[in-house]
Amino acid sequence: MKYKASNFHHLLNGALASFHLSAPRLQAGATKAFYLSLVILLHVVTAHAQVNYNQRDDQYRLLGLKRAKEAYEYARAEYEQKQKLFEKNLISKLELDRSRNLFADAEVNFQQSLLAVLFEKQYVAVAKAVKYQNKDGRKHVRLRLENTSGGGADFKKLINIDDELFRSLQPDVINDVYVSLLNDANAIISQPYEAKIEELRFGKPVELDFALLQDLDAVMVNIVYGNGSQRAPKIYLQKDASVDKVIVQSEQFSQEAELGGSATFDLTLELFSGTTNTFKLEVVNLPPQINRYFSDPATKARLSQFKFTESTNTRRAALQIFLPDRPTPEVVIDKPIPFYVMIIPREQVEELGEVRSKQWTPEAIAALNAGYVKLELLPRGAGKLLVRAPQLFYSIKPSETVAANIEIINEGTRRMDNVAIEVDPPLNWSKQIEPPVIQSLDIAEEKRIQLKFTPPNDVSAGRYEFRIRTTALSEDKPISGEDKTVTVEVQSEVNIWGMAFIITSILAVVVGIVIFGIRLSRR
Structure with a gap:
């Protein structure tokens, strides 16, 4: 049968008490033998009371704490008993000091195991991370952090909650928690860059609010706490479903486009809804002379509706706008045209009817509780010079x-x-040149320019080229027309009398030959 150390302890106390009552009747030799037996028994009990080191205590620290607690309680009880025996002069001062040392070692081991469990159990968890957009359009993240350590249920069973050491260490409190948001390149993208929580108590989560300096759907939450513990889990941000609409943003909220040209507005659509996931794209307050359609930037396919999936809460779209070739009463050069892109839930489309035919006010659009963004288009124009020349080749005499x-x-x-x-x-x-300068030339207006070129008196026969250049200003921007080249051929002067003489001579020769031929044929 095996006895615990506490059983040996009680047996030893009983033996000492019996010996104290019968000591006067024993002889000196028997007294020495009895004391020798007690010393041997005391060493056996002491050796049994010590707790051997177990290598698994480093791996399973809670079990190591349990072992250290039992050793500490036994060493304390042993020391208290030794004090009583020493007061009755039943043991020596050496035995009392040995018991005190064992008790001190057990207390230190217990405190070390306690500290190891305390620091090992500290853990800060990210309970919630919600992304939302505030009134000024900036994206924020609402972060909730919790202290999930609190000492642990098994830990509290081992340690008396009223224990002075336990209360002084405050295992249910994590001090100096530093939090920041990082992107994949480990750059801080939150404002403030870093937030500090002085105390994070078990059962009392703390909420932090960060403004996002970079619009992301997944961030790393960098947490440093306690004695330098650090963790940076990458989390996918929840969307604030209470908004129940799609947030629309465009980096090019205002663009200029030439008449006859086009403009493209890139749109980012982000779902903040827990129920609706299918929406219709609409453009309102654009003049009917301006054509428009939505497209997918990746596939170039035209879009009228789109659907968010469980894995995709952010979509991209492009709004293509085409301006007329000429100004109209609604499309005036240099006059901004404000308009809206609306993202309407499919359930509301039939209720609203044809939205393009209406002129919407900001109040009416806001009352729909639908996602929208205000954009602006500024029609621009530019002059274009066209030079037409009916004839580019001339032949003249030197005097013409x-x-x-x-x-x-x-x-x-x-x-x-x-x-x-x-x-x-x-x-x-x-x-x-007449006129050398045209003061103004309206759209589609035409002007004729007269040009005269006079050769010098000693001009030689041949071909001469004239380069005609045209320039103008349109909204203080220089414009050049197509260059034209006119070719002039100068003919040489002809001597009439000389030509007549030559012709007459030729005719005379021809007539002579004919007459001579006739005479020869008659012979």
Whole structure:
């Protein structure tokens, strides 16, 4: 039969008490033998009371704490008994000191095991991370952190909650918790960059609010706490479903586009809804002369409706807008056109009817509780010079002058000013341009320019080229037309009398040959 150390302890106390009553009747030799037996028994009990080191205590620290607690309680009881025996002069001072040392060692071991469990059990958990958009349009993350350690249920069974050491250590409190949000490159993307929680108590979660400096759906929550413990779990942010709509954003909220051209607005659609996941895209307050449609930037497919899936809460779309070639009463150059992109739940589409035919006010759009974004389009125009020349080749005599005409037409969408016509003539040739400058040229307006080129007196026969250049200003921007090249051929002067003499001579020769031939044939 095996006895615990406490059983040996009680047997030893009983033996000492019996010996104290019968000591006067024993002889000296018997007394020494009895004391020797007690010393041997005391060493056996002491050796049994010590707790051997178990290597698994480092791995299973809660079991190591249980072992250290039992050893501590036994060493304390042993020391208290030894004190009583020493007061009755039943043991020596050496035995009392040995018991005190064993008790001190057991207490230190118990406290070390207690500290190891306390620090091992500290853990800060991310209970909730919700992404939302505030009134000014900035994205925020609402973070809830919890202290999930609290000492643990098994730990509290081992340790008396009223214990002074336990209360001084406060295992249910984690001090100095530092929190920040990181992206995949480990850069802080939160404002404030780092938040501090002075005390995080068990059962009392703390909420923090961060503004996102980079719009992401998944972030790393970097947490540093306690004695330097650190963890940075990557979490997928929840969306604030209480909003129940799609948040629309566009980086190019205002664009300029030329008449006859197009503009593209890139849109980011983010779902903040727990129920609806199918929506219709609409554009309102755009003049009917402006064509528009939505497309998928990746596939280039046209879109009218789209659906969010469980794994995708953020979508991208592009709004393509095409302007008319000419200004209209609704599309005026340099006059901004505000309009709205609306993301309407499918259930509301039939109730609203044809939304494009209505002129929506900001109050009416906000009352729909649907996602929307206000955009702006600024029609722009630019002049375009068209130069037409009916004839580009002329043939003259040295004494003649070239008279040419060119037509200047504004084929653009904006008036042109200071239309200048310049001619680069050959050396010593004179030019005349009428008019040399057109003060203004409206859209589709046409002007005729007269040009005269006069050769010098000693001009040689041959071909000469004239380069015609046109420039203008449209909204203070320089515009150049297509260069034209006019070719002039100068013929040499002809001597009439000489030509007549030559012709007469040729005719005389021909007549002579004919007559001579006739005479020969008659012989």
